[in-house]
Amino acid sequence: MRKPRRPSLACNSRDDTRMRISGAPSLVNDGPAMRYDLDDLAGEICLLDWGDGLPSASSETLPFYAVQPMMQSKLKVVSVNDKPFSSMAQLFVPLEENPLVLPLPKTLPDPVGNDIKEIPQALKNIQTDWRMGEGQNRASAMSLSRALLARLREKMSGQSAPDGIDLLVTGCEVSLWLGEQFATDLAHCFKHLNVRTVSANKLLGLSGQQFSMCQTGHDLSDNWDLHDCVVLIISHSGGTFASLAVSKLLQAVTKRIFVVTSEWDTQIGKQLRALGTYSHVFSTNISLRPAEPCSVSVAATQQLLTQILMYLAFRILSDDVKDSAGPVITRTDLAELEHVNRTNIEALQEIVGYHKSMSKTERELRRRGRAWAQHVLETPRAWILCAAYVAVTVTCGIPPITAITTQAGLYEKVPQELLYVARALDAAIYIFLPQIMIFCIRLLQCRPLLHRMTGRTVVIGDVPWVAQCVEAFLSKLVACTYSATALAVFSANPADHLVHRMTHRVVRGSLLACGRPDGRLVALTSAEQSVCLSVNQASSIQSLGVTCESITIGHNPHKLPLTAHHVCLQGSRPQFLCEHLLPPGVQSATALQGCFGNLADSVESNDLWAKLREDLSNTSKKRIASSSVETMLASLQKDSDGQVSFKDFERGFKEFMPTHHLDRKDLKAVFDRFDQNYNGALSPSECKAILQLDSVSLMSYAQLARNTSPSSMDHFNIQESTERIFGARLINSDMSAKDQFKMTESQRLSMMLYESRIASLQRAVAFFVMFHQMGKTIAEFWPWVSFGILRYRMDRTHSIMRIATTASPVSGANVREKMVDLETKKSLVRVKGLLSKMIALWRQQQVYSSAEF
DSSP, X not given: OOOOOOOBOOOOOOTTOOOOOOOSOOSOXXXXXXXXXXXXXXXXXXEEEOSSSXXXXXXXXXXXXXXXXXXXXXXXXEEEXXXXXXXXXXXXXXXXXXXXXXXXXXXXXXXHHHHHHTHHHHHHHHHHHHHHSOSHHHHHHHHHHHHXXXXXXXXXXXXXXXXXXXXXXXXXXXXXXXXXXXXXXXXXXXXXXOEEEXXXXXXXXXXXXXXXXXXXXXXXXXXXXXXXXXEEEEXXXXXXXXXXXXXXXXXXXXXXXXXXXXXXXXXXXXXXXXXXSSXXXXXXXXXXXXXXXXXXXXXXXXXXXXXXXXXXXXXXXXXXXXXXXXXXXXXXXXXXXXXXXXXXXXXXXXXXXXXXXXXXXXXXXXXXXXXXXXXXXXXXXHHHHHHHHHHHHHHHTOOHHHHHHHHTTOTTTSOHHHHHHHXXXXXXXXXXXXXHHHHHHHHHHTOOSSSOSSOEEEXXXXXXXXXXXXXXXXXXXXXXXXXXXXXXXXXXXXXXXXXXXXXXXXOTTOEEEEEXXXXXXXXXXXXXXXHHHHHHHHHTOOBXXXXXXXXXXXXXXXXXXXXXXXXXXOOOSOEEHHHHTSOTTXXXXXXXXXXXHHHHHHTSOSOHHHHHHHHHHHHHHHHHHHHHHHHXXXXXXXXXXXXXXXXXHHHHHHXXXXXXXXXXXXXXXXXXXXXXXXXXXXXXXXXXHHHTOOHHHHHHHHHHHHSBOGGGOSSSSOOOBXXXXXXXXXXXXXXXXXHXXXXXXXXXXXXXXIIIIIIHHHHHHHHHHHHHHHXXXXXXXXXXXXXXXXXXXXXXOTTOOOGGGOOOSSOOTTHHHHHHHXXXXXXXXXXXXXXXXHHHHHHHXXXXXXXXX
């Protein structure tokens, strides 16, 4: 038997390259499977030698190779790296029997469908792990919140530039789109928080290249102050090339780097764990998913970012630096968001269906997916029918019209010239045979007859992150399909540029799927109105009386007149106050907008003189209120520590604030809410903060404290609202109509967060279910008609780039050198700051010295 040829190793290494043979015995001959991560920063060459002996090399360089025998010495791993190490065995990561590495999913015939089915359970696991408060995610959240609070304190003390970036969110493709929505929501919650998002490719192109890339069309530049900022990298695989390079590059300017990934032991996670003792890694705990169309990874990342958002908001609101962040969100908003977050699992289960049965929503979504698949499959079916027709008629040599004429006995009686008419009709049938067959198929399937007979185009409209993720999902599902069933997939925002980008492309038979926000919420009414207007404009473009086929998905049950179908998602959340105030039966976006407009007008006074008197008395009311607060604070009896008990506070409140209609339980709830030390007493500043609240804010704090789950009363979990109608308790209190509408307006941010964190996720999952059924129907057609000869996997693409190896167009070869440059610049900035302070102090001393003389 011929021995295998010994491989050779050639490497142009630097002078400082250190190579040696590892003298340590093999530690990985037996046991679990191993993973070896090449050094992506310094560069490394690794050779797997299945032959005998060592790689061929000169005797002078041979002693500097690092050789690690494996598999009973049948395999030798030869590594060349310019970073010394004691043994290669220490660099291997066990893939089995490792609590930090999750096992790969089982091999299934439909991994995409299995991922979708696992979405509710995966999200429930994240919520359960978070609420227990003992997992690694909570430790990482504590570290992230401390880093962000420290950043805010540095700005308050002047240690950081006022315009410096507080939180930088980066990633690639799907991860970046999710991060953009997370950053937007966090910025809405805290208006003074400087949150930026940027693609890891752009960041690497600007700061990681020998010659910086021009950032055309983006405001990213060297003027961004990233020194000591908090960085959140989102990468499902934890090994995306650009994100991995950025995680190393930014260590030169900040050590506050965190990553959201699929498991704990990833390449980025290994890098960040070396930064310090506290945790830097968030994990969705769904492990590597071999299917390229992203579904469960998108939903799990969105859920984890929701948990991080709520936790950061909770910690900032509980800290003394909250005023510097400009908080807009309240604890009531967090309580309502926590409630809809928990009930989101039930809604998602209704969308994806159950293990043994289909839900009503899943059945409707899959019906729509199969219907759209029929549009795509009509082309190959027409081909098959045409091929059968041609084969039969040509083989038999009798075209149908000619054959009918002959069999009718008219062949000898009809003049020869008229026989050409029969043959011409046969020729016309052959010419227009594909169109005839398509008409027949459409008649049998009861589908529109006048759609264009060409390739189909699918346009997906929703908020940016949903539209982009669903576009990537569907385009990957049909990436390997045959040309006869190919799809053109586009996405756009129906509230922005869908009309401008897509309506001129609308033709008969175009497929439009749009997600609709729930316009029954006053904060989303205008958004749904814009979406409906875009869909109506696209659906009104007609040719031969036929337009595109549009489907809308949303929580509002109203169906638009021009759309073909509407899938209503069954929500499990309580109503908001604005929904409760709506007249029954109002569902259309136009009617909702009119009702909310009338509701707003009804609380405004029609008496101009009353309004004038109210405006003139504002100043005096504020002066009286201010004096009442100061008088009460002075009259309150305090203990030896200067604290005020609830009994004394209640007496003073009822005496000096008689206009606030709060009973004893409500006042005690507010008192306990402001008791930060949990000692049953308030400081004078805390008492003043309560007394300066208006009626609506006092009632909001009271309802939040009294309507909370007993299981969520610990210091680290957000208190969940248990109201059946959010804000309904205010209706039963003695408040004016103006205050009731003001309370409705106060829920605006809560409604926006419900839309961006919960409702949009449900629509995205609904799109996944519908388009999965569409892609599955198309994929199952080919082996059925070809007896198993033609087949493809819809969980793969032609690029063969799985989610674990997202490609990067930007090189990371210069990251190591650029890190040195960035560290040098950072040191120069610090030295410059110290010199400026020293010069300022010296000048002050000179001024004092001259003044003394």
